[in-house]
Amino acid sequence: MSSSLNREERLTLKILIAEDQNISREMLVKMLANIGQIEAFATGLDALKAFEDALDKSAPFQIMISDISMPVMSGLELLKAVRASENKKKIDKQNRIRVLMFTSYADKDTIVSCYRAGCDDYAVKPFNKKVVIDKIKKFGFTIDETAELNQIDETKQKEKTMGQMVADAIEGFKKGKVDLPALPHIVQELQDLISSPNASVTDMAKIIENDTAISIKLIIAANSPFYGGVEKTKDVKMAINRLGLDVTQSIVSAIANKGLYETKSVSVKQLMEKIWMHSFATAHCAREIAKKVSSMGYEKAYVKGLIHDVGATLLIKNIGENATENTAIDINGLIEAVFEVHASFGALLLSKWNFSKDFVAVASLHEWNKYGDKTEREVLIVNLADILSCKIGYGFFSRDVGDFEDNRELSNIQSAAMLGLTNSDLKVIYEKAEKDVAESASAFAKV
Numbered sequence: 146m147s148s149s150l151n152r153e154e155r156l157t158l159k160i161l162i163a164e165d166q167n168i169s170r171e172m173l174v175k176m177l178a179n180i181g182q183i184e185a186f187a188t189g190l191d192a193l194k195a196f197e198d199a200l201d202k203s204a205p206f207q208i209m210i211s212d213i214s215m216p217v218m219s220g221l222e223l224l225k226a227v228r229a230s231e232n233k234k235k236i237d238k239q240n241r242i243r244v245l246m247f248t249s250y251a252d253k254d255t256i257v258s259c260y261r262a263g264c265d266d267y268a269v270k271p272f273n274k275k276v277v278i279d280k281i282k283k284f285g286f287t288i289d290e291t292a293e294l295n296q297i298d299e300t301k302q303k304e305k306t307m308g309q310m311v312a313d314a315i316e317g318f319k320k321g322k323v324d325l326p327a328l329p330h331i332v333q334e335l336q337d338l339i340s341s342p343n344a345s346v347t348d349m350a351k352i353i354e355n356d357t358a359i360s361i362k363l364i365i366a367a368n369s370p371f372y373g374g375v376e377k378t379k380d381v382k383m384a385i386n387r388l389g390l391d392v393t394q395s396i397v398s399a400i401a402n403k404g405l406y407e408t409k410s411v412s413v414k415q416l417m418e419k420i421w422m423h424s425f426a427t428a429h430c431a432r433e434i435a436k437k438v439s440s441m442g443y444e445k446a447y448v449k450g451l452i453h454d455v456g457a458t459l460l461i462k463n464i465g466e467n468a469t470e471n472t473a474i475d476i477n478g479l480i481e482a483v484f485e486v487h488a489s490f491g492a493l494l495l496s497k498w499n500f501s502k503d504f505v506a507v508a509s510l511h512e513w514n515k516y517g518d519k520t521e522r523e524v525l526i527v528n529l530a531d532i533l534s535c536k537i538g539y540g541f542f543s544r545d546v547g548d549f550e551d552n553r554e555l556s557n558i559q560s561a562a563m564l565g566l567t568n569s570d571l572k573v574i575y576e577k578a579e580k581d582v583a584e585s586a587s588a589f590a591k592v
């Protein structure tokens with residue numbers, strides 16, 4: 146061990162982290178493990194409690210790193226509470242905790258409010274180890290560079306490979322080097338058709354019949370036990386007549402969407418299956434939520450649930466398929482790298498595909514945890530559906546079933562509260578979705 150600080154001294158630097166997204170929190174903890182003593186919390190309230198306990202024990206934290214957007218207590222609220230507590234205890238300026246805020250959006254208004262509330266610096270996600278360390282140094286803390294360098298090299302190399310692969314894939318899409326799959330046309334065409342007041346079975350059949358593969362798959366799905374009628378469906382029109390326009394739209398969207406998750410790449414095959422089931426479950430949850438909170442548009446919510454993670458889907462698929470036998474794919478590294486960009490990339494894809502604004506909004510905002518009063522209902526519905534999909538065992542990214550082991554009150558989730566859903570409503574919703582996912586997944590297994 147060398148240079149400026151020995152291990153004991155290094156570990157006297159106490160860092161408090163508040164970040165609700167599991168992946169991001171774990172990344173930060175890993176990043177800073179060698180720099181100080183880290184305590185990380187998923188909620189602002191827990192972080193505040195740890196901050197106060199440490200103050201009471203005269204072993205205060207020197208640095209706080211907080212996400213701005215967190216449910217229940219935002220980063221800004223946490224910052225205000227921390228400063229208020231320091232004021233009350235008459236802690237002088239140089240002994241106050243140094244606060245670094247992180248945001249997913251370079252949202253000027255929020256940043257200005259954070260400065261007003263007393264933050265010392267801010268950075269925009271995704272986290273970059275060098276940026277975080279430079280900011281800590283700027284606060285006036287010394288960091289053991291040699292010990293650090295080794296660690297940076299190791300993580301950086303891993304991050305670089307996965308991060309670089311993700312960046313290359315995004316470039317490929319942006320430059321049109323990658324063929325976009327067939328999803329957009331039929332899903333969007335049906336969406337447009339269904340929004341028009343004169344939509345007819347004939348019009349819908351015409352759109353679907355243009356794609357023979359999808360037509361056959363629709364008939365197979367329509368004849369599956371989940372959708373099964375007395376009379377066996379033989380053609381597209383019969384299927385639409387029996388299922389109705391809305392349900393047909395959902396089935397076709399699911400079929401078209403499912404094609405995106407198919408891959409020959411062995412390294413990401415399992416991951417793609419997992420994200421398909423996650424999207425499918427999110428769609429079912431979104432449909433049940435929509436049924437409870439609005440009088441129409443269930444199938445629209447279903448389609449939005451299906452495509453909410455399209456950015457992640459296409460990135461992972463592309464990376465898997467372009468990897469040569471010699472490229473080792475570090476699945477966790479890939480998930481981390483994709484997570485940070487999937488929402489904005491999904492929004493970009495959907496706008497490129499000429500999807501309407503409401504679709505783009507869902508892709509871009511579904512991971513957001515702090516919603517304003519004017520947020521579109523469908524964004525809230527998909528955000529909540531995404532979370533409920535974990536509750537029924539189909540989680541992806543940071544939201545794991547583990548999040549609910551502590552019996553967190555589901556109605557405390559901001560989107561649930563804004564939609565006016567109680568715990569018992571939510572139970573009915575996810576139980577119905579769980580049952581439907583289990584029963585209808587087989588209808589799509591063969592298509």
Ligand SMILES: [Fe+2]
Nearest residue numbers: 453454511512
């Ligand atoms: Fe997502």
Ligand SMILES: [Fe+2]
Nearest residue numbers: 453454531541
């Ligand atoms: Fe998701």
